[in-house]
Amino acid sequence: MKQSGQPPSGADWVRPRVAEAWARCIDEHHLPPGLDLAPRNNPATASPKDFELWRRGWCGAFAATLSAMVYDFRSYLDESSVTLLLSDTAGRLIYILDAGLDVRPGGVRMVRIGADWSEAEIGNTGIGTAGLLKAPAAFNGKEHFARAFHPYATAGCPILAPDGGLKALVGIVTDRRDAASLILGFLKLACQLLEEKLFDYFFSSGQLLRLRNGDVAENSSGRAGLVEGRIAVSEDGIVKGANQSALELVGGLTREQILGRSLSSLIQVEIAALTESKGEVHVLSETGRPLRVESRRLGPETARSSYLSPRKPGSRPLTNEKATAPRSAEWRDSILDTALQKAVNLQVQKIPLLITGESGVGKDYLVRRLHACGSRSDRPLVAINCAAIPRELIESELFGYEGGSFTGARSKGRNGKFVDADKGIIFLDEIGDMPLDLQATLLRVLESSEVVPIGGNRPLSVDVQVVAATNCSLQQMVQKGSFRRDLYYRLNGVQLWLPPLRERPDRLQLIAQLLRQEHQSLGLTAEKKPSDEVWRLFFKHPWPGNIREVRNVLRSLIAVTRGHVIEVADLPRDFLEEMSLVSKPLAASRFETEDALRHEVADDDPHRIEPGGLADWEARAVRTALTTSEGNVAKAARALGITRATLYHKMARYGLRSDKRIISKI
Numbered sequence: 001m002k003q004s005g006q007p008p009s010g011a012d013w014v015r016p017r018v019a020e021a022w023a024r025c026i027d028e029h030h031l032p033p034g035l036d037l038a039p040r041n042n043p044a045t046a047s048p049k050d051f052e053l054w055r056r057g058w059c060g061a062f063a064a065t066l067s068a069m070v071y072d073f074r075s076y077l078d079e080s081s082v083t084l085l086l087s088d089t090a091g092r093l094i095y096i097l098d099a100g101l102d103v104r105p106g107g108v109r110m111v112r113i114g115a116d117w118s119e120a121e122i123g124n125t126g127i128g129t130a131g132l133l134k135a136p137a138a139f140n141g142k143e144h145f146a147r148a149f150h151p152y153a154t155a156g157c158p159i160l161a162p163d164g165g166l167k168a169l170v171g172i173v174t175d176r177r178d179a180a181s182l183i184l185g186f187l188k189l190a191c192q193l194l195e196e197k198l199f200d201y202f203f204s205s206g207q208l209l210r211l212r213n214g215d216v217a218e219n220s221s222g223r224a225g226l227v228e229g230r231i232a233v234s235e236d237g238i239v240k241g242a243n244q245s246a247l248e249l250v251g252g253l254t255r256e257q258i259l260g261r262s263l264s265s266l267i268q269v270e271i272a273a274l275t276e277s278k279g280e281v282h283v284l285s286e287t288g289r290p291l292r293v294e295s296r297r298l299g300p301e302t303a304r305s306s307y308l309s310p311r312k313p314g315s316r317p318l319t320n321e322k323a324t325a326p327r328s329a330e331w332r333d334s335i336l337d338t339a340l341q342k343a344v345n346l347q348v349q350k351i352p353l354l355i356t357g358e359s360g361v362g363k364d365y366l367v368r369r370l371h372a373c374g375s376r377s378d379r380p381l382v383a384i385n386c387a388a389i390p391r392e393l394i395e396s397e398l399f400g401y402e403g404g405s406f407t408g409a410r411s412k413g414r415n416g417k418f419v420d421a422d423k424g425i426i427f428l429d430e431i432g433d434m435p436l437d438l439q440a441t442l443l444r445v446l447e448s449s450e451v452v453p454i455g456g457n458r459p460l461s462v463d464v465q466v467v468a469a470t471n472c473s474l475q476q477m478v479q480k481g482s483f484r485r486d487l488y489y490r491l492n493g494v495q496l497w498l499p500p501l502r503e504r505p506d507r508l509q510l511i512a513q514l515l516r517q518e519h520q521s522l523g524l525t526a527e528k529k530p531s532d533e534v535w536r537l538f539f540k541h542p543w544p545g546n547i548r549e550v551r552n553v554l555r556s557l558i559a560v561t562r563g564h565v566i567e568v569a570d571l572p573r574d575f576l577e578e579m580s581l582v583s584k585p586l587a588a589s590r591f592e593t594e595d596a597l598r599h600e601v602a603d604d605d606p607h608r609i610e611p612g613g614l615a616d617w618e619a620r621a622v623r624t625a626l627t628t629s630e631g632n633v634a635k636a637a638r639a640l641g642i643t644r645a646t647l648y649h650k651m652a653r654y655g656l657r658s659d660k661r662i663i664s665k666i
């Protein structure tokens with residue numbers, strides 16, 4: 001093909017789509033046509049900074065929601081050698097349901113988070129080519145440009161927003177290398193289901209129309225689409241978005257042909273007639289096809305914000321997220337569930353796990369759930385807070401000691417935590433606080449799976465899964481030389497980042513769930529319910545102490561509130577100060593505070609938090625000092641010119657990492 005400029009013919013004939021892809025690989029992507037292709041953009045050697053930037057952009061609530069949906073397909077894939085991939089729009093993997101397929105072009109493992117499957121990088125594959133063409137694509141064994149994919153078939157499909165924008169890619173790899181068209185069929189259906197589920201997230205106002213085929217004969221013959229048609233329409237009847245099924249139902253039109261048109265020109269019914277009717281309305285499409293249409297107003301409960309577009313940390317959400325009391329008691333914490341599921345899967349392969357996120361987001365909680373649900377549940381979970389053990393004791397705590405090996409040692413000696421955790425999980429919390437020299441010893445243990453107790457010379461074998469957690473940036477510490485690079489890579493088999501509460505679009509549902517849990521734990525049957533104003537403040541609050549702070553606030557509210565409704569006046573003063581509503585904490589009266597709040601609540605923008613205010617300034621100063629000192633309290637106190645005790649007091653007040661304890665459960 002390279003010599004003649006023509007795709008192969010005769011016995012070597014390839015499908016035109018394949019020939020086009022190969023031509024692109026050579027002419028546009030300038031890939032070497034020698035088949036032994038190694039990706040240039042390799043996650044194993046990528047700069048940690050770039051990887052972290054990319055990960056933060058993608059591994060937030062959007063990826064968690066989508067991953068949770070993809071995860072629901074696992075039951076269809078059980079027992080099959082099919083790996084399901086989810087990637088960002090550029091083809092970098094953000095989630096994997098792994099069937100153990102080991103694709104390694106040029107020796108680089110491609111079934112891993114961050115691997116770049118774009119066509120420009122690795123030649124044509126289902127997911128990479130689907131991303132490029134923004135259309136489904138699939139290839140059998142030798143149709144792939146890179147030899148490493150020849151034992152496999154791959155398929156990929158774009159996940160589109162209702163306005164047609166590309167949002168993510170989903171792909172399949174299987175070792176049945178002639179199964180491309182079969183897996184593509186499954187994938188198309190899976191994508192339609194995903195798009196339908198995601199539809200509500202994009203719209204916060206107007207009407208949502210659900211369309212079904214009105215032709216009774218077609219329905220009874222089973223030719224009605226499996227996926228319901230959906231169209232979003234503005235209050236004045238202009239079409240804003242549609243899913244694939246709706247496009248087919250209204251006569252095989254494209255999105256370009258329907259977006260911005262009036263609904264009445266599309267399905268011969270006025271929006272007013274639909275909104276007034278209680279049930280289904282029978283209408284005709286432009287092409288005369290009978291349709292049944294039902295309309296529902298879009299509002300806060302259906303609009304869970306358009307966090308489907310990757311957002312920069314701290315940027316404002318794109319749609320108008322409204323704060324009202326969450327209704328559903330059925331809500332599931334998809335961020336926790338997704339992280340937990342990943343962790344459970346990784347546990348089977350004994351891959352080290354690094355959990356990152358701000359203080360109080362639930363890193364410790366996640367590890368406890370992993371222990372309870374994972375394959376090592378009948379063995380110990382041994383947790384060590386590396387920041388809380390005195391420096392000189394860490395080694396003996398971790399590795400144990402032989403009898404009489406140092407002054408004060410027990411005569412019989414003692415097992416270290418690694419031996420205690422044998423066959424179970426060792427949880428190294430606050431790993432960023434581990435002294436540098438001990439990091440070398442820890443690395444040796446992790447690499448050899450053997451520990452040598454202090455004063456001993458006989459290595460003991462241990463089989464532990466290592467889970468580490470930190471709220472510091474280990475990458476920055478590596479760059480500054482305060483954390484060993486080799487240990488960082490050893491611990492960072494897979495990194496799970498838990499988002500801060502203020503960035504979670506589902507924070508009100510989470511708070512509602514925590515409130516129910518608090519009532520249950522206190523044995524209270526009559527629940528105290530926050531007023532709408534309180535919900536709005538919960539939504540606006542920055543929650544610097546994350547879930548830990550929520551629990552403290554809720555506990556205090558349940559104790560303080562006299563009636564059944566939690567009012568603004570019941571909120572703890574610290575909470576109000578954190579919202580910068582009390583500019584002079586000592587002078588402002590409760591009434592002034594409430595007035596300020598009412599004023600604030602009337603403001604429609606739920607994300608505006610007034611800058612200024614002493615408490616706000618102080619909380620920020622404490623946070624900054626802790627971040628700059630990478631969580632080292634003594635250093636932060638020195639920088640602030642206060643004592644450590646005062647700093648601990650302030651940290652507790654602002655919900656910043658308040659408990660420094662050694663947790664050990666065997």
Ligand SMILES: Nc1ncnc2c1ncn2[C@@H]1O[C@H](COP(=O)(O)OP(=O)(O)OP(=O)(O)O)[C@@H](O)[C@H]1O
Pocket residue numbers: 333336357358359360361362363364365366470471514547548551656657658
């Ligand atoms: N998803 C959750 N559901 C219910 N409670 C939670 C959840 N996540 C965290 N919590 C609670 O919030 C509090 C703080 O959680 P946790 O200690 O796990 O945070 P962390 O990220 O480990 O904080 P730190 O970095 O300060 O150690 C705990 O009381 C925990 O039980």
